[in-house]
Amino acid sequence: MKLAAEQMHGIDSLREEFLSDLKLAVDYGEPISLYEPIEYILQLGGKRIRPICALAACEMFGLPYEKAMNQALAIEIFHNFSLMHDDIMDNAPLRRGQATVHEKWGVNTAILSGDAMLVLTYHYLHKIVNTGSLNALATFNAAAIQVCEGQQMDMEFEGRDEVSMDEYITMIRKKTAVLLGESLRQGALAAGAGIEDAHLAYDFGTNFGIAFQLQDDLLDAFGDPKKFGKKVGGDIIEGKKTFLYLKALQVADSPLREELKKIYQGGDFSEAEKIQKVLDIYSSLNIKDLTKAEMNRYYISSGIALNSIDLPEDRKRILRSLAEHSMVREL
Amino acid sequence: MKLAAEQMHGIDSLREEFLSDLKLAVDYGEPISLYEPIEYILQLGGKRIRPICALAACEMFGLPYEKAMNQALAIEIFHNFSLMHDDIMDNAPLRRGQATVHEKWGVNTAILSGDAMLVLTYHYLHKIVNTGSLNALATFNAAAIQVCEGQQMDMEFEGRDEVSMDEYITMIRKKTAVLLGESLRQGALAAGAGIEDAHLAYDFGTNFGIAFQLQDDLLDAFGDPKKFGKKVGGDIIEGKKTFLYLKALQVADSPLREELKKIYQGGDFSEAEKIQKVLDIYSSLNIKDLTKAEMNRYYISSGIALNSIDLPEDRKRILRSLAEHSMVREL
Numbered sequence: 001m002k003l004a005a006e007q008m009h010g011i012d013s014l015r016e017e018f019l020s021d022l023k024l025a026v027d028y029g030e031p032i033s034l035y036e037p038i039e040y041i042l043q044l045g046g047k048r049i050r051p052i053c054a055l056a057a058c059e060m061f062g063l064p065y066e067k068a069m070n071q072a073l074a075i076e077i078f079h080n081f082s083l084m085h086d087d088i089m090d091n092a093p094l095r096r097g098q099a100t101v102h103e104k105w106g107v108n109t110a111i112l113s114g115d116a117m118l119v120l121t122y123h124y125l126h127k128i129v130n131t132g133s134l135n136a137l138a139t140f141n142a143a144a145i146q147v148c149e150g151q152q153m154d155m156e157f158e159g160r161d162e163v164s165m166d167e168y169i170t171m172i173r174k175k176t177a178v179l180l181g182e183s184l185r186q187g188a189l190a191a192g193a194g195i196e197d198a199h200l201a202y203d204f205g206t207n208f209g210i211a212f213q214l215q216d217d218l219l220d221a222f223g224d225p226k227k228f229g230k231k232v233g234g235d236i237i238e239g240k241k242t243f244l245y246l247k248a249l250q251v252a253d254s255p256l257r258e259e260l261k262k263i264y265q266g267g268d269f270s271e272a273e274k275i276q277k278v279l280d281i282y283s284s285l286n287i288k289d290l291t292k293a294e295m296n297r298y299y300i301s302s303g304i305a306l307n308s309i310d311l312p313e314d315r316k317r318i319l320r321s322l323a324e325h326s327m328v329r330e331l
Numbered sequence: 332m333k334l335a336a337e338q339m340h341g342i343d344s345l346r347e348e349f350l351s352d353l354k355l356a357v358d359y360g361e362p363i364s365l366y367e368p369i370e371y372i373l374q375l376g377g378k379r380i381r382p383i384c385a386l387a388a389c390e391m392f393g394l395p396y397e398k399a400m401n402q403a404l405a406i407e408i409f410h411n412f413s414l415m416h417d418d419i420m421d422n423a424p425l426r427r428g429q430a431t432v433h434e435k436w437g438v439n440t441a442i443l444s445g446d447a448m449l450v451l452t453y454h455y456l457h458k459i460v461n462t463g464s465l466n467a468l469a470t471f472n473a474a475a476i477q478v479c480e481g482q483q484m485d486m487e488f489e490g491r492d493e494v495s496m497d498e499y500i501t502m503i504r505k506k507t508a509v510l511l512g513e514s515l516r517q518g519a520l521a522a523g524a525g526i527e528d529a530h531l532a533y534d535f536g537t538n539f540g541i542a543f544q545l546q547d548d549l550l551d552a553f554g555d556p557k558k559f560g561k562k563v564g565g566d567i568i569e570g571k572k573t574f575l576y577l578k579a580l581q582v583a584d585s586p587l588r589e590e591l592k593k594i595y596q597g598g599d600f601s602e603a604e605k606i607q608k609v610l611d612i613y614s615s616l617n618i619k620d621l622t623k624a625e626m627n628r629y630y631i632s633s634g635i636a637l638n639s640i641d642l643p644e645d646r647k648r649i650l651r652s653l654a655e656h657s658m659v660r661e662l
Contacts, residue, residue, distance in 0.1 A: 029480055030480060033487060111442060116476060119449075119475045148365060149447075152365040155443075
């Protein structure tokens with residue numbers, strides 16, 4: 001039974017449905033100390049953009065969102081598994097303003113509860129096997145391994161002197177964008193979409209994911225502190241090799257490049273001074289506009305992929321507006 | 332095409348075939364730093380008992396071992412994933428006499444390469460979907476989550492005063508025995524065995540796995556240092572709550588129980604003295620024979636499960652001799 005366009009659920013409604021299923025997703029076994037951290041991280045909140053994309057893509061292709069619920073759960077559990085392990089690696093004390101799992105229960109439990117979440121991911125993913133979507137298992141695995149690769153690249157970059165723009169884009173593609181793309185593809189496959197359309201849905205999500213991450217890099221430097229969830233300038237303080245920093249190294253002349261590198265490593269000045277010095281260099285090099293141009297390039301590519309899906313426009317409006325609303329106008 | 336009993340491969344031959352496939356199992360992606368540790372741990376050696384059990388079970392049920400090769404690879408990769416993460420948690424410097432992954436490449440890489448191995452496990456497991464063995468995914472997942480639960484119990488026990496015998500058996504069942512049982516079940520399912528026979532194969536492996544772990548506890552205290560791979564007395568030095576220790580606490584009178592607890596926590600004596608003091612108490616309480624009796628109980632249960640499988644005896648001889656040869660006569 002195909003869903004009519006006017007029967008499609010909006011973002012908020014899909015989120016609500018997802019959250020009510022997520023609440024019941026963890027079936028406690030023994031010992032409960034393995035399961036408490038799983039429940040904890042899954043209930044920490046967040047926009048739930050990935051599962052919503054899976055559910056919305058399923059409805060875009062004409063089947064009710066329920067058909068993609070197992071995949072939506074699998075993806076959100078996988079995403080939170082990766083957060084739990086990334087937080088250990090980054091030594092992060094907080095996640096969404098709350099103590100991280102390794103802070104609360106110790107590193108060993110965070111490793112092991114994360115592992116259990118990965119097994120739980122496949123528990124939900126395997127529920128779809130009976131529907132005949134064998135491809136969905138293979139594409140999910142391909143995405144999952146890329147998330148690991150992206151995180152490894154990110155860690156490697158920290159210890160390296162030179163990182164190319166291509167390498168940086170590859171890293172954020174793998175670490176962040178691919179899972180967003182895969183969410184859309186899983187939703188498409190759940191609805192029985194053809195391989196080509198499923199691939200376009202993936203392209204839409206992946207390109208959008210890169211644009212979104214570049215926006216995140218921009219907001220970290222130029223965002224409105226009142227609206228941006230994190231501390232503005234955090235990447236600069238940490239000396240993180242963001243798109244802005246790598247772009248500045250690329251376009252600066254040799255003396256300015258050396259100056260930027262030196263400031264970025266820190267020195268005899270306060271955090272606020274460091275942020276200001278780096279922002280001044282970024283301004284002199286027009287980094288904000290250069291980054292926006294790159295971000296827009298990926299955003300436009302995502303739009304082209306969505307346009308190319310062989311469906312009437314009224315079926316695409318939910319996902320189109322989700323993408324539009326995620327891009328900040330003020331930048 | 333059913334395999335005749337005389338065409339079945341022996342243990343050494345199955346190991347050789349498995350090792351040649353294992354060599355090609357890791358398809359390197361980028362960055363290679365994620366994949367090197369995977370290759371490293373997979374090539375560290377070991378008896379490969381789990382994959383051999385899967386392949387042998389497949390042939391026992393009449394199909395050539397190749398039918399179970401993907402499952403054998405999945406299981407061995409999963410087992411080594413769990414070793415890689417356990418070694419972090421146990422802070423272990425060595426694995427099979429070589430540096431552990433976290434010692435060689437750091438904790439973060441060991442977490443992440445382990446995660447990638449878990450994804451790789453499912454890559455191989457999903458190759459079997461096309462054969463129609465949907466059950467195999469569900470039973471594998473049930474085993475995998477128990478391995479996580481068992482490891483969490485093991486960690487919990489370290490910090491606890493009281494651990495019951497039942498809890499200890501449950502812990503080693505989940506942490507060690509279930510994956511051995513699952514190896515046999517996966518082999519059985521690959522050969523198209525019925526659910527009941529597959530379950531008996533699982534029971535054979537699980538009971539044997541518990542017997543084997545109890546033997547390991549025994550060997551750690553009473554083994555011949557020349558034959559036992561690890562340092563004899565290691566569990567006593569570490570203050571590990573083994574079956575022997577818990578049994579001693581159970582059968583000792585109150586003063587002796589307190590004395591044993593005190594010695595086990597360590598004190599003003601050398602490691603050699605600690606080992607001797609504990610062994611003296613074990614001897615006075617007849618712990619060796621009590622543990623052997625328990626070990627034999629599980630060993631006999633494993634034999635009963637194997638006997639109950641509806642196949643002629645000549646098909647069972649490979650697995651029966653594998654089990655027999657794994658039990659040390661001298662104990």
